[in-house]
Amino acid sequence: MRSSNPVFSRRGFSRTGGYAGFDAPPQAGGPATATAGNPYAQQQTTAPNPYATNPYAQAPADQQQGAYAPPVAPGRMTMDDVVAKTGMTLGLVVIAAAAAWIAELPIGVGFAAALIGFVLAMVNSFKRKPSPALILAYAAFEGVFLGVISQYFNERWSGAPMQAVLGTMAVSAGVLVMYKTRIIRVNARFQRFVLAALIGFVLLAAVNLLVAVIGGGDGLGLRTGGMGILFGTIGVLIGAAVLAMNFKQIEDGIAYGAPKEESWLAAFGLTVTLVWIYLEMLRLVAILQGND
Template identity: 40%
Template sequence: MKSSNPVLNRIGAAAQQPRYSVPGQGVPTSYAPGGYPEVVQTGHADVMTLDDVVVKTITLLGLAALSAAVTWTVLPFELLAPVWIAAAVAGLIVGMIISFAQVTNALVMCAYALIEGVFLGAVSRAYNTAFDGIVLQAVIATLGVFLTMAVLYKAKVIRATPKFMRVVIGVTAGLGVVMLVNLAIYLITGSASPLRNGGPLAIGFSLVCIVVAALMFVVNFKQIEDGIAAGLPRKYGWLGAFGLLVELVWMYLEFLRLLSYLQDD
């Protein structure tokens, strides 16, 4: 599961570049590194706004939730594992394409949300079968952390300084590598490593992942804020929504794991 978004990093960088516009026009007249057009807010309606990012985020979350509910309801239990794996691979591929190809197409974003929903529906049903009520607990915990970080960011209790963002993104990238190596070990040996076997080390690792995912919300908030300040076109709001969806999915999965470890004990 992705945890940092290269596209949003470029949005943040775009906000730091010089911007030029033709007076009275909302058209790009310069381009930031990475190919993003820089559009200064000049009264043109087609620019990225916070409200628009919120609407797009709710849209993606709604599609993911709907897809998850349908998967949970109609998918036979014996097909959970293959569908889980297929959706995880498909989501990873589509997510990487969105990130590195700088995709802002609404249909692609919605397709990604639907794929993630299938993945989440299969995973959630499997966990809930083993640990009744765990899904609701994980959802509440995830939303609680997200809202808490949003309030702390808005109140400027946590400030996304350049150093803070570099450190958090670096740690997130490191965790991503560790998780990929851990997955490779599982596929080769067929058994969970100490980081995922439910022991004390696994509990500690999940707690670290949850903390880092929470800090990544702050990074995403800042990158969205920078994109709005740069006056980027409205379509780039999809990237802000995409980044938040990725982080929410990651945190939800880590809460599922952590709660399963604790209940299993």
């Protein structure tokens, strides 16, 4: 089953053997064997490997024969690559957001930037190869939107953006710790549940927005009061679960020798997820302040 999540919908980022990310088994047991589960291996027993011609594809170091494990080849994705690319995309988001805040751009400009960012996100999700230029363009437009919307929220609920930033950092750190300690296990059941919850959440939010536009007011009331707090909390939890799936994708990509260019895809996935968590945190903080 191919995922609707941009992070898992690309070539090797799918599962056919029951587990999320690169056909790998549950993370507690480590990566799959080089032939049965590694989409970057030279031999395949299931689906063809889209990276079979990659000269750097090889099994993880702890599965290689012999006492000597060769160093990571320059054509393979590494954690440093992912960190560097993620730093670039998130840095551009922050710079664009700060510029939009300082310029005091109107709310209409922010929503126009959000629409362009959404289109770019869809394009990046379905391209055969990661495009650094398009990913950075997405980060820039998304940053403009975040700067405009954050300024708007700050004027109505003073300090809400900073609290949302701190909340996003806390959630990200918590998910990383729970993932590394195997408290969170990204397997087939986890992925199916998260994707179902994500689709349901997005559809319900769309219906709420449509009712609000047509009938005015708060729509179904999913963004105000007690129901808004519950809905916002669920949104943050879904974002946290998707973030764990991002970590799984990165871990498997490094273990199975994904090409270096795929680090842009990993950075894009992390950026999309962190923006999601921040926006849900921002709405949640605003509701909580309004209830004081």
